[in-house]
Amino acid sequence: MSKRQSSKAPVNLGDSRESFQRALLWSIFWVGVSLVTAVVIWAFVPNGPEHAVAFLAGYLIEESLSVDNLFVFLMLFAYFKVGSKMQRRVLNYGIIGVIVLRGIMIFAGLKLVQEFEFLMFIFGLIVLYSAIKIFVGTDKEFDSEESLVMRWIKKFVRVTDEFHGDKFFIRKAGVLFATPLFVVLAVVEVTDLLFAFDSIPAIFSITKEPWIIYGSNILAVLGLRSLYFLLERMQSAFRFVEKGVALILFFVGAKMIAPFFWKDFSVSTVASLLIIMGILLLSVLASLVTPKPTTEE
Numbered sequence: 001m002s003k004r005q006s007s008k009a010p011v012n013l014g015d016s017r018e019s020f021q022r023a024l025l026w027s028i029f030w031v032g033v034s035l036v037t038a039v040v041i042w043a044f045v046p047n048g049p050e051h052a053v054a055f056l057a058g059y060l061i062e063e064s065l066s067v068d069n070l071f072v073f074l075m076l077f078a079y080f081k082v083g084s085k086m087q088r089r090v091l092n093y094g095i096i097g098v099i100v101l102r103g104i105m106i107f108a109g110l111k112l113v114q115e116f117e118f119l120m121f122i123f124g125l126i127v128l129y130s131a132i133k134i135f136v137g138t139d140k141e142f143d144s145e146e147s148l149v150m151r152w153i154k155k156f157v158r159v160t161d162e163f164h165g166d167k168f169f170i171r172k173a174g175v176l177f178a179t180p181l182f183v184v185l186a187v188v189e190v191t192d193l194l195f196a197f198d199s200i201p202a203i204f205s206i207t208k209e210p211w212i213i214y215g216s217n218i219l220a221v222l223g224l225r226s227l228y229f230l231l232e233r234m235q236s237a238f239r240f241v242e243k244g245v246a247l248i249l250f251f252v253g254a255k256m257i258a259p260f261f262w263k264d265f266s267v268s269t270v271a272s273l274l275i276i277m278g279i280l281l282l283s284v285l286a287s288l289v290t291p292k293p294t295t296e297e
Helices: 021-042 048-079 086-116 120-134 148-156 179-205 208-220 224-234 240-259 269-289
Strands: 169-172 175-178
Touching: 021 048, 021 208, 021 224, 048 086, 048 179, 048 208, 048 224, 048 240, 048 269, 086 120, 086 179, 120 179, 120 208, 120 240, 120 269, 148 179, 175 179, 179 208, 179 240, 240 269
Parallel strands: none
Antiparallel strands: 169 175
């Protein structure tokens, strides 16, 4: 396995580095698809304006929370020294897994919330805890010795010490081995599953329409691949976005918990959308106008 290295170290992308321009264009494309979807919902679906605003709010929540998820992917790929071509393969398979797992979690979660209303309070506490953890958290390196996923995989499958192209599994003398690329994919899937425990309850605070929740989730996830390569090139420029994500989670968590203490508490979907957009814009502007601190050797 590769020697442990800092998450701040640059990822070795090689000659096939995904261009910034291409990542930017694909990111714009997926945002455009989401906006067109909102327009279609507004124009053709019963209660269209209300559902369209809820869709956009859910999309923004998922997209902003995905940024924090992508920082983990950056760290993971840097640790294993995964090249650009293999990164794309991992992300493509990862997105397929996310689409399936998110659907299961959304519909199961909605059923539970409908049956047990107090779960919204518990979900709110989870979201608030995540907000605090992100806001005051420290940047940690990936440690294969402490990773439960790594240890679990090694209990059932032999893992090779080196990559074998873009293969997830190989056979040696008739024995099946997993490659480090499969380990990376497994950690990506589990990481996204853990992040879904934040993002899905957060969207429950906006709407409980399953098709809106699932649709906004999927469109945000489909843009993750291009957003990852965009973020990889711009992570230092938007250093306050992660704080903005924490503030969004704090707002959403407080909104979920407040009705249990104040029966008449209500924040409209439009107001929620404007608050989420405002926090994101302010975090981006703060990143752009605040000089980057210099580090001394």
